[in-house]
Amino acid sequence: MTVSSFIYGLCAATSAVCAGMLLGAYRRNKYRLLLWSGLCFVGLALNNVILVLDKVILPDVDLSSLRLLVALIAMTVLLYGLIWDVE
Amino acid sequence: MMTSNLSAVLSGAVAMASFATTLFFVRFWRQTSDVFFLLFALAFAIDAVSRAALGLTHVSNEIEPMFYLLRLAMFALIIAAISVKNRSR
Numbered sequence: 001m002t003v004s005s006f007i008y009g010l011c012a013a014t015s016a017v018c019a020g021m022l023l024g025a026y027r028r029n030k031y032r033l034l035l036w037s038g039l040c041f042v043g044l045a046l047n048n049v050i051l052v053l054d055k056v057i058l059p060d061v062d063l064s065s066l067r068l069l070v071a072l073i074a075m076t077v078l079l080y081g082l083i084w085d086v087e
Numbered sequence: 088m089m090t091s092n093l094s095a096v097l098s099g100a101v102a103m104a105s106f107a108t109t110l111f112f113v114r115f116w117r118q119t120s121d122v123f124f125l126l127f128a129l130a131f132a133i134d135a136v137s138r139a140a141l142g143l144t145h146v147s148n149e150i151e152p153m154f155y156l157l158r159l160a161m162f163a164l165i166i167a168a169i170s171v172k173n174r175s176r
Contacts, residue, residue, distance in 0.1 A: 011155055
């Protein structure tokens with residue numbers, strides 16, 4: 001395994017841990033900001049999984065637009081929560 | 088060409104969204120003095136910078152993973168923020 005694929009894999013793993021921790025914290029204390037953050041990190045984790053697919057597993061296929069679109073949707077979800085739903 | 092234009096637009100949009108999110112968390116931090124919000128602000132600021140830097144540079148495949156070390160730092164900060172919060176309760 002190369003250093004770069006290790007870094008990409010670690011990004012995917014840590015972002016998934018973030019998503020799990022945030023959604024777990026939301027389940028315990030129902031603070032809505034944690035839900036929006038958790039959903040955002042689910043998207044960012046997906047973004048990093050597609051990054052691994054793009055760079056490591058399918059290097060000949062360009063998935064950059066797809067993974068950036070997923071990241072944008074993830075960030076939009078969090079911004080929606082921050083603007084409309086944070087009490 | 089079309090794909091790279093689209094990617095550039097999307098990169099900029101994600102960086103801007105991260106920056107806006109940073110400002111929200113800075114505001115929450117100033118209102119509450121809770122380190123949790125400061126760490127989140129820092130994490131999204133790092134994300135905004137790394138995405139803008141990646142979008143602006145034409146990096147080789149050898150250099151590019153280094154930009155993702157910044158992203159890794161972002162996730163580490165979030166994990167640290169939640170861990171600190173869990174321990175303080």
